[in-house]
Amino acid sequence: MKLLFIGWLTVGLGGLAFSQSNSLPGRYSIEDVLSAPYCTGLVAEPQAGRIGWVSTQEGVRSVYIHNGRSGQTTKLTNYQTDDGQDISDLHISADGRWLTFVRGGAKNGEGVSPNPTSNPAGAEQAVYLVPTDGSRAPIRVAPGNHPAFSPTGKRLLFAQGGQVHLVELAGLSTDKPITTPSRLFTARGFQTDFRWSPDGGRVLFSSVRGYHNFIGVYDLSQKAITWIAPGVDRDQAPVWSPDGKQVAFIRVPGKKHGEMENVQGGHPFAIWVADVATGEGRELWHSPADDGGFAQDYPAEPLRWTTTNKLLFFSEHEGWMHLYALPPTGGKLTDLTPGAAEAEETFVPADGRYLYYSSNLNDIDRRHIWRVALTGNEAVQPEPLTTGTGIETDPVVVGDQLFYRSASWNRSTGIAKRRVGDTSETLLFPTEAAPRFPAQALTEPKQVIFKAADGVEVHAQLFLPGSTTQISRPALIFMHGGPMRQMLLGWHYRGSYYANAYAINQYLASQGYVVLSVNYRAGIGYGRAFRRADRQGPRGASEYQDILAAAKYLQSRSDVNPLKIGLWGGSYGGYLTALGLARNSDLFACGVDIHGVHDWAWRGNHFSPGGGWAIGEAEAKVAFESSPAFNLDFWRSPCLFVHADDDRNVTFAETVDLVQKLRDKGVPTEVLIFPDDAHSFLLHKNWVRTYQALDGFFRKQLMNQPEKPLTSEK
Numbered sequence: 001m002k003l004l005f006i007g008w009l010t011v012g013l014g015g016l017a018f019s020q021s022n023s024l025p026g027r028y029s030i031e032d033v034l035s036a037p038y039c040t041g042l043v044a045e046p047q048a049g050r051i052g053w054v055s056t057q058e059g060v061r062s063v064y065i066h067n068g069r070s071g072q073t074t075k076l077t078n079y080q081t082d083d084g085q086d087i088s089d090l091h092i093s094a095d096g097r098w099l100t101f102v103r104g105g106a107k108n109g110e111g112v113s114p115n116p117t118s119n120p121a122g123a124e125q126a127v128y129l130v131p132t133d134g135s136r137a138p139i140r141v142a143p144g145n146h147p148a149f150s151p152t153g154k155r156l157l158f159a160q161g162g163q164v165h166l167v168e169l170a171g172l173s174t175d176k177p178i179t180t181p182s183r184l185f186t187a188r189g190f191q192t193d194f195r196w197s198p199d200g201g202r203v204l205f206s207s208v209r210g211y212h213n214f215i216g217v218y219d220l221s222q223k224a225i226t227w228i229a230p231g232v233d234r235d236q237a238p239v240w241s242p243d244g245k246q247v248a249f250i251r252v253p254g255k256k257h258g259e260m261e262n263v264q265g266g267h268p269f270a271i272w273v274a275d276v277a278t279g280e281g282r283e284l285w286h287s288p289a290d291d292g293g294f295a296q297d298y299p300a301e302p303l304r305w306t307t308t309n310k311l312l313f314f315s316e317h318e319g320w321m322h323l324y325a326l327p328p329t330g331g332k333l334t335d336l337t338p339g340a341a342e343a344e345e346t347f348v349p350a351d352g353r354y355l356y357y358s359s360n361l362n363d364i365d366r367r368h369i370w371r372v373a374l375t376g377n378e379a380v381q382p383e384p385l386t387t388g389t390g391i392e393t394d395p396v397v398v399g400d401q402l403f404y405r406s407a408s409w410n411r412s413t414g415i416a417k418r419r420v421g422d423t424s425e426t427l428l429f430p431t432e433a434a435p436r437f438p439a440q441a442l443t444e445p446k447q448v449i450f451k452a453a454d455g456v457e458v459h460a461q462l463f464l465p466g467s468t469t470q471i472s473r474p475a476l477i478f479m480h481g482g483p484m485r486q487m488l489l490g491w492h493y494r495g496s497y498y499a500n501a502y503a504i505n506q507y508l509a510s511q512g513y514v515v516l517s518v519n520y521r522a523g524i525g526y527g528r529a530f531r532r533a534d535r536q537g538p539r540g541a542s543e544y545q546d547i548l549a550a551a552k553y554l555q556s557r558s559d560v561n562p563l564k565i566g567l568w569g570g571s572y573g574g575y576l577t578a579l580g581l582a583r584n585s586d587l588f589a590c591g592v593d594i595h596g597v598h599d600w601a602w603r604g605n606h607f608s609p610g611g612g613w614a615i616g617e618a619e620a621k622v623a624f625e626s627s628p629a630f631n632l633d634f635w636r637s638p639c640l641f642v643h644a645d646d647d648r649n650v651t652f653a654e655t656v657d658l659v660q661k662l663r664d665k666g667v668p669t670e671v672l673i674f675p676d677d678a679h680s681f682l683l684h685k686n687w688v689r690t691y692q693a694l695d696g697f698f699r700k701q702l703m704n705q706p707e708k709p710l711t712s713e714k
């Protein structure tokens with residue numbers, strides 16, 4: 001099966017504005033604005049001159065590969081339906097002949113993968129291999145995840161049940177292109193973070209063992225494991241030195257009795273190097289304070305050892321997420337990404353001469369691509385490679401071409417390229433706009449900044465209806481989830497969850513609402529202090545001040561009817577929606593709460609120890625008082641609740657409990673429930689159903705209009 005695209009669109013600064021004949025301003029549907037392909041998972045194999053990505057369009061997920069030398073783009077899969085099976089973790093072999101990917105969702109604690117279509121046969125997560133010439137359909141290797149090609153591309157490792165497995169790749173022409181998978185070795189604990197040695201003879205891995213992690217090296221010829229500087233810590237993110245004689249890793253203190261994960265907290269961390277032959281290690285650098293945690297969890301590659309012999313790692317010890325360079329012998333630490341901004345995705349070509357990274361430097365509510373030189377002693381001077389009103393992330397370099405994920409305020413995330421240093425981009429994929437996508441009917445969001453009652457500065461994006469008549473309109477406040485997220489002045493880059501949310505805020509503006517998307521404290525993009533704001537969430541809901549300030553901003557606008565302000569959001573945004581209706585039904589006329597948290601104290605006892613926010617006995621009282629469940633006596637405004645019952649991030653019981661209690665109190669509630677789908681809905685049709693229900697609910701509550709009939713399910 002081969003589907004070749006040869007062609008692209010060249011655009012100037014500011015991103016591409018697809019021309020559309022069939023969209024009049026403000027007249028498009030939810031399905032229309034969600035109809036564009038959305039690209040994720042961009043990977044490169046520069047040695048082979050190839051890049052790969054996943055395109056998801058109306059729930060149909062496809063894998064593509066582009067040959068930078070021939071200019072040919074090939075579709076490698078032929079999945080045809082909105083099947084709810086995610087595709088992730090793409091890798092291309094060094095010889096460019098194979099691409100591997102993972103299909104399906106990870107197993108939960110009960111060993112069950114998400115099965116959003118309620119397939120009676122169940123669902124799985126499996127590793128696939130596909131030849132990059134498109135000569136045959138993907139080969140299912142085995143159940144598992146975390147695939148990793150050997151340096152020659154002739155072997156593939158993957159994880160199954162926390163153990164390391166191996167397949168040998170034969171020639172493409174043979175009728176048996178891969179061997180039967182076999183377990184490479186057995187070790188106690190849960191093995192992860194696999195890394196082949198440069199010579200392909202050894203495998204570096206992390207062995208997760210509860211209170212502690214070890215770093216191990218498995219030697220394929222000796223069939224033996226060497227443990228690296230075993231201690232009482234949680235060693236992680238191991239990487240090889242270019243010569244394969246040393247490894248580096250991040251050391252985080254081991255767990256104490258009763259210690260619980262706290263996504264909003266931090267912990268100290270250190271950078272270690274060790275000799276593989278002896279397993280002896282030493283500390284090169286340690287953080288001044290609790291600067292770790294998010295710096296290891298959020299970046300895709302928290303630690304690197306470049307071929308120019310520099311260790312690169314993320315840290316927030318100077319108040320922002322920056323990438324630092326450290327000699328492997330210790331010594332001077334260099335901030336590679338200076339400025340009041342966050343560094344996010346990074347790429348270092350094999351020659352190790354430059355760091356390419358995405359950041360909101362000098363444009364705090366967008367993302368652009370930057371680079372800095374890694375060689376020589378010149379002062380670090382970030383060089384902007386992309387600018388303007390687009391959103392560019394995930395840089396990879398093949399030859400002299402920079403490839404990246406590119407979006408704008410009226411274009412969903414595609415794959416673009418430009419010669420390094422050029423000011424115009426070439427949109428590689430998609431090569432044409434989705435027929436129903438209403439690019440010309442969208443509104444460019446405006447940056448709005450206001451202050452909360454305690455003086456904290458809050459950024460927001462304002463979506464105004466097309467009509468310029470200044471009438472008293474209903475308004476909606478959108479709150480993202482996480483909460484370690486940031487909505488931007490353009491299509492969101494972090495998965496369908498936020499790309500859809502951005503699209504729906506566009507749609508709601510087209511329906512006549514004034515829409516304000518609020519980047520409340522506890523989010524990212526504005527420095528560590530903002531993200532780790534005091535008394536947030538279960539410790540006092542300090543971020544709620546930002547939602548009140550957003551309401552105050554909207555009330556100050558002459559085009560907003562202050563009696564018709566609604567709330568909506570998912571997950572942490574669902575929590576804040578429910579909190580607003582519970583505490584201030586006088587301010588907020590209604591809300592749509594998509595899988596929100598409603599009782600922090602309950603979550604602390606019933607969802608992973610401490611609820612992910614380290615909610616213990618000592619926090620129980622303030623956690624409950626920071627929850628919507630605490631203020632039910634004051635809740636009056638109607639609310640639509642949406643939740644899928646195989647939610648592994650926010651327990652479905654949170655909605656069951658709250659809706660039952662609100663019904664007991666006569667509060668108007670509506671529910672839309674998806675059996676067997678997960679937290680971030682895996683089925684596109686469930687997102688469409690959610691937004692149709694949201695549209696109808698707000699139409700009824702804020703515009704006194706009847707709900708539109710739902711479109712028939714596909």
Ligand SMILES: CSCC[C@H](NC=O)C(=O)N[C@@H](CO)C(=O)O
Pocket residue numbers: 480481482483485497570571572573575597649650679680
């Ligand atoms: C205690 S609230 C949990 C919120 C949830 N976090 C992790 O799963 C969440 O907001 N998840 C998504 C949004 O779906 C996210 O952006 O992390």
